[in-house]
Amino acid sequence: MDILWAPWRSKYIESFKDEEQNKNQKGCFLCEAACSIGKERELLVVERLKHCFIMMNKFPYNGGHLMIVPYKHVANLEDLSVEELLEMMDALKLALKAINFVSSPHGFNIGINIGRVAGAGVPDHIHIHVVPRWNGDTSFISIISDTKVVSQALDETQQVFAEAFKKIKTDI
Ligand SMILES: [Zn+2]
Numbered sequence: 001m002d003i004l005w006a007p008w009r010s011k012y013i014e015s016f017k018d019e020e021q022n023k024n025q026k027g028c029f030l031c032e033a034a035c036s037i038g039k040e041r042e043l044l045v046v047e048r049l050k051h052c053f054i055m056m057n058k059f060p061y062n063g064g065h066l067m068i069v070p071y072k073h074v075a076n077l078e079d080l081s082v083e084e085l086l087e088m089m090d091a092l093k094l095a096l097k098a099i100n101f102v103s104s105p106h107g108f109n110i111g112i113n114i115g116r117v118a119g120a121g122v123p124d125h126i127h128i129h130v131v132p133r134w135n136g137d138t139s140f141i142s143i144i145s146d147t148k149v150v151s152q153a154l155d156e157t158q159q160v161f162a163e164a165f166k167k168i169k170t171d172i
Pocket of ligand 1: 031
C-alpha cells in the first residue's frame with residue numbers, strides 16, 4: 001500500500017500530545033461528536049444511525065475521508081453487539097454510496113486501527129476509516145500543505161456530505 005504524504009497530520013500529532021495531557025478535561029472527541037446534536041457542522045458529523053454515526057476526519061488522509069463511529073465508547077470490536085456491528089456495516093455501505101455520489105473516487109481504503117501500536121489516534125473508541133482514493137492522488141495531496149485551507153474545505157464538505165446522505169436515503 002502507498003503511504004500518503006499528509007503534511008497536516010503533523011498538526012494532528014501535535015494536538016494529540018495536548019489532548020493526552022488534558023485527557024480528563026477534554027474527554028474523548030468522538031464521544032463529543034456523538035453528543036453533538038445541533039452542532040453537527042462544527043463537529044463534522046454528517047449522518048446518524050441508531051447505534052453509530054458518520055463523521056468527517058478533521059485530519060484527512062484524502063478529501064472525503066469519513067469515519068464510522070459507534071456511540072458506545074469501547075476499544076474493541078468484541079465489545080460491540082452483533083446488532084451494533086451490523087449497523088456499522090450498513091453505515092459503511094451508506095458512506096461508500098455518499099462518497100461515490102459526491103466525488104466518484106477510483107477506489108477506497110477501509111480500515112480499523114486497533115491499539116496505538118497499529119496507528120489508532122483514539123485507541124479507546126473504535127471507529128472505521130473510509131478513505132476515497134483516486135489515481136495519482138498522492139501527488140495531488142502533496143500540493144495541499146496549508147492546514148487552514150484544509151479546515152475551510154472540511155467545513156464546506158460537511159454540508160455537501162450531509163446533503164448527500166439525505167439524497168441517498170430518499171433514493172433507497
Ligand atoms: Zn469516546
